[in-house]
Amino acid sequence: MTMKSEIISVGTELLLGNIVNTNSAFLSGELAKLGIDVYFHVTVGDNRQRLMETMGEAIERSDLIIITGGLGPTSDDITKETVAEVTGRRLIPDEAELTKLKSYFERTNREMTPNNIKQAYVPEGASVVGNDNGTAPGIILEHNNTTIIMMPGPPIEMKPMFYEKIEPYLRKKSSNSLVSITLKFFGIGESSLEHQLSDLIESQSDPTIAPYAGDGEVRVRITSRSESGEKVPESILKVVSEIEKRLGDYIYSYHDRSLQQVTAMLLLKSGKTLAVAESCTGGKLSTLLTSVSGVSKSYMGGVVSYSNGVKQSLLGVNRETLIKAGAVSRETALQMADGVRRVCGSEIGLSVTGIAGPDGGSINKPVGIVYMALSAEDGSWVWERKFMGNRDKVQTFAAKNALNHLRLYLSKGITSIDKNKY
Amino acid sequence: MTMKSEIISVGTELLLGNIVNTNSAFLSGELAKLGIDVYFHVTVGDNRQRLMETMGEAIERSDLIIITGGLGPTSDDITKETVAEVTGRRLIPDEAELTKLKSYFERTNREMTPNNIKQAYVPEGASVVGNDNGTAPGIILEHNNTTIIMMPGPPIEMKPMFYEKIEPYLRKKSSNSLVSITLKFFGIGESSLEHQLSDLIESQSDPTIAPYAGDGEVRVRITSRSESGEKVPESILKVVSEIEKRLGDYIYSYHDRSLQQVTAMLLLKSGKTLAVAESCTGGKLSTLLTSVSGVSKSYMGGVVSYSNGVKQSLLGVNRETLIKAGAVSRETALQMADGVRRVCGSEIGLSVTGIAGPDGGSINKPVGIVYMALSAEDGSWVWERKFMGNRDKVQTFAAKNALNHLRLYLSKGITSIDKNKY
Numbered sequence: 001m002t003m004k005s006e007i008i009s010v011g012t013e014l015l016l017g018n019i020v021n022t023n024s025a026f027l028s029g030e031l032a033k034l035g036i037d038v039y040f041h042v043t044v045g046d047n048r049q050r051l052m053e054t055m056g057e058a059i060e061r062s063d064l065i066i067i068t069g070g071l072g073p074t075s076d077d078i079t080k081e082t083v084a085e086v087t088g089r090r091l092i093p094d095e096a097e098l099t100k101l102k103s104y105f106e107r108t109n110r111e112m113t114p115n116n117i118k119q120a121y122v123p124e125g126a127s128v129v130g131n132d133n134g135t136a137p138g139i140i141l142e143h144n145n146t147t148i149i150m151m152p153g154p155p156i157e158m159k160p161m162f163y164e165k166i167e168p169y170l171r172k173k174s175s176n177s178l179v180s181i182t183l184k185f186f187g188i189g190e191s192s193l194e195h196q197l198s199d200l201i202e203s204q205s206d207p208t209i210a211p212y213a214g215d216g217e218v219r220v221r222i223t224s225r226s227e228s229g230e231k232v233p234e235s236i237l238k239v240v241s242e243i244e245k246r247l248g249d250y251i252y253s254y255h256d257r258s259l260q261q262v263t264a265m266l267l268l269k270s271g272k273t274l275a276v277a278e279s280c281t282g283g284k285l286s287t288l289l290t291s292v293s294g295v296s297k298s299y300m301g302g303v304v305s306y307s308n309g310v311k312q313s314l315l316g317v318n319r320e321t322l323i324k325a326g327a328v329s330r331e332t333a334l335q336m337a338d339g340v341r342r343v344c345g346s347e348i349g350l351s352v353t354g355i356a357g358p359d360g361g362s363i364n365k366p367v368g369i370v371y372m373a374l375s376a377e378d379g380s381w382v383w384e385r386k387f388m389g390n391r392d393k394v395q396t397f398a399a400k401n402a403l404n405h406l407r408l409y410l411s412k413g414i415t416s417i418d419k420n421k422y
Numbered sequence: 423m424t425m426k427s428e429i430i431s432v433g434t435e436l437l438l439g440n441i442v443n444t445n446s447a448f449l450s451g452e453l454a455k456l457g458i459d460v461y462f463h464v465t466v467g468d469n470r471q472r473l474m475e476t477m478g479e480a481i482e483r484s485d486l487i488i489i490t491g492g493l494g495p496t497s498d499d500i501t502k503e504t505v506a507e508v509t510g511r512r513l514i515p516d517e518a519e520l521t522k523l524k525s526y527f528e529r530t531n532r533e534m535t536p537n538n539i540k541q542a543y544v545p546e547g548a549s550v551v552g553n554d555n556g557t558a559p560g561i562i563l564e565h566n567n568t569t570i571i572m573m574p575g576p577p578i579e580m581k582p583m584f585y586e587k588i589e590p591y592l593r594k595k596s597s598n599s600l601v602s603i604t605l606k607f608f609g610i611g612e613s614s615l616e617h618q619l620s621d622l623i624e625s626q627s628d629p630t631i632a633p634y635a636g637d638g639e640v641r642v643r644i645t646s647r648s649e650s651g652e653k654v655p656e657s658i659l660k661v662v663s664e665i666e667k668r669l670g671d672y673i674y675s676y677h678d679r680s681l682q683q684v685t686a687m688l689l690l691k692s693g694k695t696l697a698v699a700e701s702c703t704g705g706k707l708s709t710l711l712t713s714v715s716g717v718s719k720s721y722m723g724g725v726v727s728y729s730n731g732v733k734q735s736l737l738g739v740n741r742e743t744l745i746k747a748g749a750v751s752r753e754t755a756l757q758m759a760d761g762v763r764r765v766c767g768s769e770i771g772l773s774v775t776g777i778a779g780p781d782g783g784s785i786n787k788p789v790g791i792v793y794m795a796l797s798a799e800d801g802s803w804v805w806e807r808k809f810m811g812n813r814d815k816v817q818t819f820a821a822k823n824a825l826n827h828l829r830l831y832l833s834k835g836i837t838s839i840d841k842n843k844y
Binding site: 009014015016017018019020025026027028029030031032038039040041042043045047054189190191195198201210211212213219276281282285286290291293294296299301302304305306307310313314343344345356357358359386389390391392393395 | 436736
């Protein structure tokens with residue numbers, strides 16, 4: 001049977017929105033790897049009554065509770081005190097921690113105020129987990145059938161403590177690890193994807209199949225329990241090949257890589273050089289490409305031709321074309337791709353021109369219309385798309401779609417056997 | 423009496439640690455501005471029983487419940503269904519949403535599968551809140567003494583919906599609004615700022631003074647309760663002028679605007695034209711500028727001169743300079759700024775060249791070193807900086823610092839009386 005767990009984050013600063021809670025996502029990802037199910041995240045302030053309520057509920061419904069925050073020296077920090085109260089235990093000083101604390105303050109020439117001493121107190125029966133990056137130790141408490149783990153809130157203290165002390169402890173408790181493969185799709189919506197995989201999703205048990213969307217991309221995670229904990233089980237590979245049969249054209253990564261990573265990998269493998277010309281995306285396409293370290297071997301740079309003047313002077317777009325077909329047109333997109341390839345001396349030229357909005361649209365050229373072109377030795381291509389959403393969304397979709405066209409061009413020679421390297 | 427609220431995030435992907443929950447922090451910050459207390463954040467998966475449990479508890483203890491996620495078309499999306507069940511209401515089709523949905527699929531030439539239709543169903547008695555950036559509408563339901571608000575999970579849909587539709591609704595409900603001014607600082611660290619304002623922060627009661635950091639920028643929020651709900655109280659203005667006295671040079675916005683917004687406003691006001699040349703930032707500087715709608719009146723475009731070849735061919739950087747001083751040098755930065763100004767025919771040229779890492783550093787030119795230059799009719803300037811952090815951080819810091827140099831150049835003529843317009 002799998003362990004049911006929940007993660008409790010303590011701190012009023014989280015409820016005021018001053019900081020984003022990254023601990024819960026980090027811990028969830030790590031627990032998933034250990035095959036431990038996370039059922040709830042709860043965030044609660046430095047308030048005795050509400051913390052008691054949250055703790056009491058958690059002990060009733062979960063096998064494992066991980067609490068971060070509220071272990072520090074100030075009077076606001078009441079996590080340990082509340083856990084002691086809920087579990088009916090006294091707080092007693094831990095001699096080793098007390099000594100460590102004293103020597104820390106001596107070493108750093110700081111005065112140890114009384115409230116610092118409270119950091120060395122732990123609930124009776126608990127084990128102390130040393131903190132190599134701060135003064136508040138972690139605590140493991142086995143209470144009836146529930147494991148309660150407390151760690152400091154700052155990720156810089158919590159993460160190393162988790163990897164070094166807590167993860168090995170939990171690994172021993174949890175017998176079965178999970179293995180998963182994440183396929184990434186481009187050019188298909190979440191609902192359409194789910195519709196085409198509905199029979200697989202409905203009949204799932206092992207492996208589980210979970211589609212989810214974000215940033216205009218769709219992922220499917222296929223997960224199975226594995227005894228060995230390492231090798232991808234045959235059951236996962238069978239589902240992958242069935243999904244490939246149905247939606248293979250949309251898959252761009254078998255390893256949860258970003259579109260820019262996969263495209264940059266293909267570009268570097270091709271040995272070809274690239275330059276881009278962009279208008280409505282304003283630099284976003286280039287930013288995506290240059291977010292990948294090492295792309296400079298193939299990516300030469302580009303032109304952000306925001307004004308018509310720059311389209312003419314730097315890219316050599318025809319003045320006639322700009323007047324007759326317009327700056328947002330198939331013709332201009334093609335001339336931009338040809339032009340940037342010529343002026344940068346690259347083997348491939350990629351371009352985007354469109355209307356990001358909210359202003360600048362017309363009946364013939366509404367907000368969201370985008371033209372993308374690719375120019376290379378073996379030909380040139382142009383695509384028209386209409387994107388929905390606000391300015392940021394149109395710019396992001398346009399840049400990613402242009403990138404995807406480049407990816408498809410570059411993967412023309414890639415056989416299906418090689419595909420799953422990306 | 424203040425409203426007690428809680429925020430519920432729905433989605434198994436959150437509990438698997440696939441994505442970080444940023445919605446709760448965003449909503450908490452916005453609710454704080456409205457004087458609404460947030461007592462809990464709860465994250466729960468796409469599971470009927472646990473969602474029922476979470477919803478039932480929330481209705482008992484909170485006056486306002488904001489739920490994000492689980493409104494989409496797939497069978498996993500069960501937020502509305504569960505709210506309907508817990509509140510004892512039927513789900514009925516909203517005709518306006520149904521029409522909108524049909525026309526959306528017609529317009530985008532996509533097939534409307536049956537599971538899409540469920541997005542237009544709402545609990546009886548609820549109000550529908552249109553979604554301008556996606557297909558799933560938001561919902562407001564007044565149930566007994568509890569307000570239940572449901573919004574889509576993707577931040578790109580949720581945030582505009584909150585600002586345009588939900589915030590005004592809540593502002594009316596919340597009797598004692600908070601009024602706050604958010605000063606934004608550039609070029610000073612959070613701890614240094616806190617140190618210089620420590621006496622003000624320690625003695626605060628009304629107004630409250632809250633410094634917080636993020637994205638390499640520092641904010642100070644000064645908040646006071648206000649009966650009128652609109653006018654900024656004298657007590658806030660007094661604190662603002664004291665902070666100005668101490669740290670005025672670092673303040674770039676009095677209205678929580680982004681650095682790119684303020685810089686674009688100043689650029690448009692100056693009536694001058696701008697072009698940028700960037701190397702290590704790979705398009706990020708241009709992307710920041712073009713994220714602001716309407717900037718095309720002044721921003722002409724630029725060159726991403728990633729390779730030395732492009733620096734020479736498109737920007738006319740001297741070959742000698744590239745060999746002797748190097749691509750990452752004061753000299754190259756200046757020639758890039760001059761060059762882009764000349765080839766684009768703009769009045770101002772702005773450039774960045776540096777080493778974003780993780781590779782490419784040397785003893786003389788370590789990873790993180792960046793040169794920025796500005797060229798204009800009245801002179802040219804160059805700055806050297808060394809940034810810490812990973813590739814993305816160095817690129818972001820470099821782009822923002824270049825932007826800040828441009829802002830300072832453009833605000834030379836701005837008197838202090840006008841300053842607080844930005």
